[in-house]
Amino acid sequence: MPNSLVTGSAVGNVISQEEEYLEGSPYIYFQDDQANPLYNPDAQNYYWGMSGTTQYPAYLLGCIQDVSLTEGVTMNDVRCDTIGVKDTIQKRNYVEFNLTILSQLPLSVIRHVLNLSAPSTGTGYETVGIGQINNSQHYHVYAPKVYDDDNAGWLMFYLHKAKFVDAWTLNMKYGDSWTLTGIKIRAYAQDNKPANQLFGVIKRFDPTALP
Amino acid sequence: MNKKFRETEKPIVVEIKPTIIIKVVEIQSLIDAHLVYAGRISGKQYEWKRAGDIVSILEEDVPELLEKRLGKKTCCGNGENRIFQIALGGNHAQ
Numbered sequence: 001m002p003n004s005l006v007t008g009s010a011v012g013n014v015i016s017q018e019e020e021y022l023e024g025s026p027y028i029y030f031q032d033d034q035a036n037p038l039y040n041p042d043a044q045n046y047y048w049g050m051s052g053t054t055q056y057p058a059y060l061l062g063c064i065q066d067v068s069l070t071e072g073v074t075m076n077d078v079r080c081d082t083i084g085v086k087d088t089i090q091k092r093n094y095v096e097f098n099l100t101i102l103s104q105l106p107l108s109v110i111r112h113v114l115n116l117s118a119p120s121t122g123t124g125y126e127t128v129g130i131g132q133i134n135n136s137q138h139y140h141v142y143a144p145k146v147y148d149d150d151n152a153g154w155l156m157f158y159l160h161k162a163k164f165v166d167a168w169t170l171n172m173k174y175g176d177s178w179t180l181t182g183i184k185i186r187a188y189a190q191d192n193k194p195a196n197q198l199f200g201v202i203k204r205f206d207p208t209a210l211p
Numbered sequence: 212m213n214k215k216f217r218e219t220e221k222p223i224v225v226e227i228k229p230t231i232i233i234k235v236v237e238i239q240s241l242i243d244a245h246l247v248y249a250g251r252i253s254g255k256q257y258e259w260k261r262a263g264d265i266v267s268i269l270e271e272d273v274p275e276l277l278e279k280r281l282g283k284k285t286c287c288g289n290g291e292n293r294i295f296q297i298a299l300g301g302n303h304a305q
Contacts (some may be wrong), residue, residue: 027288032243054239055263060288104283108244119244119262121281121294126244164257 007180011013018209023065025147028097030112030185032056033080033138033161047193048144048201058142059112062103069143069157071095072186089121095159097141097185102177113164114181138163141185141200143169152205159187160200182186236272237298241264242281246294251275265298273297 036054038049052058057147072094077088106121107126117129125126141159165186176188189198204210238248239258249256250272257266257276266278281292 011275053263054241054296055261057241057243057262060290062286103286108242120247121242121244122247125251 002203007027020147020153022145022155023149024066024145025064025099026143026155028061028064028067028099028185029058030061030162031058031142031144033140035140037140037158037160040120045194046197046201046203047160048156048203050158051139059109061099061101061113062109063101065100065102067097067099069095069097092189092199095187097143097159097162099183099185101180101183104180109178111182112137114168135163138188139185141187148206148208151206151208153204153209154169155204157187158201158203160182160188160190160193160197221287235267236270236273237252237267238266238276239265239298240294241296242294247277248276265303 029050031050031052032038033192035048035051035053038051039047039049041047042049050058067192071092074093075092076089077085078089079085101110101113102136107116107128109130111117115133117131118124119128121127138161141162142156143158144154146152146154154207162185164183166182168182168186171181187199219233234239238257240262243262246259247256247260250269251274252271255269255272257268259266276295277297279292281294284291286297
């Protein structure tokens with residue numbers, strides 16, 4: 001331990017971050033939110049995990065790019081005109097995945113992303129209609145990311161109640177793969193979940209780092 | 212005619228037809244789509260309205276339906292993309 005007075009290090013109980021850098025995108029699965037999560041709840045009372053059933057299949061988004069996870073927050077300063085801003089009140093509105101998708105088929109899957117109608121499928125065809133958006137349709141979202149194959153280290157994000165929002169754009173470029181941009185999966189508070197996980201759960205598994 | 216019977220009485224004729232056994236298998240849809248497929252052997256048309264629906268299928272049409280996959284190849288993950296399975300439980304569509 002270096003001399004803290006010389007180096008400027010904090011003294012006392014200090015916890016530092018790990019030398020562990022994650023790379024690339026997680027897989028992104030979604031499923032009708034009528035289905036129960038795989039752990040409903042787990043031993044620590046967290047609701048997460050996905051298991052595709054016959055009635056509610058789990059879908060895996062195909063080739064995805066530029067995935068980011070962000071949130072929408074309302075912030076209002078507590079401003080005292082005699083002193084200035086003394087605090088900021090924050091409220092989480094939603095959590096949101098943004099991404100680009102390079103796989104457009106089958107239509108039976110992408111129709112959820114594009115908010116299209118229920119498909120009809122038979123030998124040699126599948127059909128979806130472009131109608132109005134069904135606002136009552138919500139999904140669970142499950143995004144696992146394995147960052148250490150050798151030691152089974154992985155991270156997952158689980159969002160309880162999400163939907164595909166905002167306008168999409170399907171770019172049909174010459175000499176390049178089609179890209180579906182503007183995809184946003186926005187997760188809202190689900191009030192039948194405990195207050196500490198209204199929007200979702202992040203869970204990490206790593207037996208070497210978490211002995 | 213047997214004289215034990217009166218004129219108005221007719222002998223009871225019992226016709227025995229050969230028994231035909233139609234074997235069917237309950238097949239369940241795994242895709243949340245309105246599925247319409249014709250059995251290649253029987254030519255009979257089957258319809259599933261949503262994922263989980265169960266339809267009784269003539270036995271000769273079953274192997275082909277169980278072989279059906281959605282899409283030519285999967286790009287990512289390990290999904291089988293099966294369209295049907297032998298019913299484990301769910302809604303009867305017909």
